[in-house]
Amino acid sequence: MLSESQWRVAATVLPFLADPTAEVTRTFVSQATLIRLPPAATVFEEGDVCSTFAILAQGQVRVFKIGETGREITLYRFARGESCILTASCILSERQFPAIATVETQAEAFVVAHTTFQQWVDTFPPWRDYVFQLLSRRLATVMAIIDEVAFRRMDVRIAAFLIHQSARDGATLALTHQQIAAELGSSREVVSRILADFAANGSVHVTRGSIAILDLPSLAQRAAGR
Missing domain, CATH: 2.60.120.10 (Jelly Rolls)
Incomplete structure (x- = not known):
């Protein structure tokens, strides 16, 4: 009661x-x-x-x-x-x-x-x-x-996920690769490879336990499948 x-x-x-x-x-x-x-x-x-x-x-x-x-x-x-x-x-x-x-x-x-x-x-x-x-x-x-x-590629899904999280938490996200993998049903290795690609393009900066979004428009293009 x-x-x-x-x-x-x-x-x-x-x-x-x-x-x-x-x-x-x-x-x-x-x-x-x-x-x-x-x-x-x-x-x-x-x-x-x-x-x-x-x-x-x-x-x-x-x-x-x-x-x-x-x-x-x-x-x-x-x-x-x-x-x-x-x-x-x-x-x-x-x-x-x-x-x-x-x-x-x-x-x-x-x-x-x-x-x-x-x-x-x-x-x-x-x-x-x-x-x-x-x-x-x-x-x-x-x-x-x-x-x-x-139906969506994993790089598209990760880009969209990062954009969604940044809208709530800001440009620097306290996220590990394993946490992203658990959210999206992937493996840590796949997530790490895609984040490394994003970093090489200047879209993000990846450190241990943290991801900083540097170029939101570029990331949005990836989220759109381009």
Whole structure:
């Protein structure tokens, strides 16, 4: 059961809980719990049974796959006000979790049991709308990743990734070659070779654990496949 202060946080994360007299709000407050998850904590391993459904109040969780060769690829991340669509899918289809989910930054989450999640989908239209909108948005993200992996060259994908990261973090990125490889489903050796090519063209300057973008227009041309 949530305290009043926890409910107020929940209402900022899920606006349909703002009315304290609404049945969906009263039910959420009585059946949800707030948990804290430290960085690097594993939320789900591949093959786990999804016994709970969580909505993040703060922090960020990464969902990824590891192939037979040991290579990783990031499927998506979710943050405040969001949840894991694979968890929702597994609960609704009664299947095991098909990936790995780990906490990247200190997180707090509102958690409900999987049976409660299913009941609310049937009972409360605002909850059902939230879940289906979440599924719709994240499906588009996953489809974009499939399109990239299947049809775009790795140098194009790395250039686009660096541009995206620089828009958020600035021209100097604290990234290792292995981190980029894990994000994009490649190997460290391939990433290193492509970054060396970018550096030779003057687009970036690469040092240990850091990549500085020197020529954004040149990098944008590579991202466009030119």
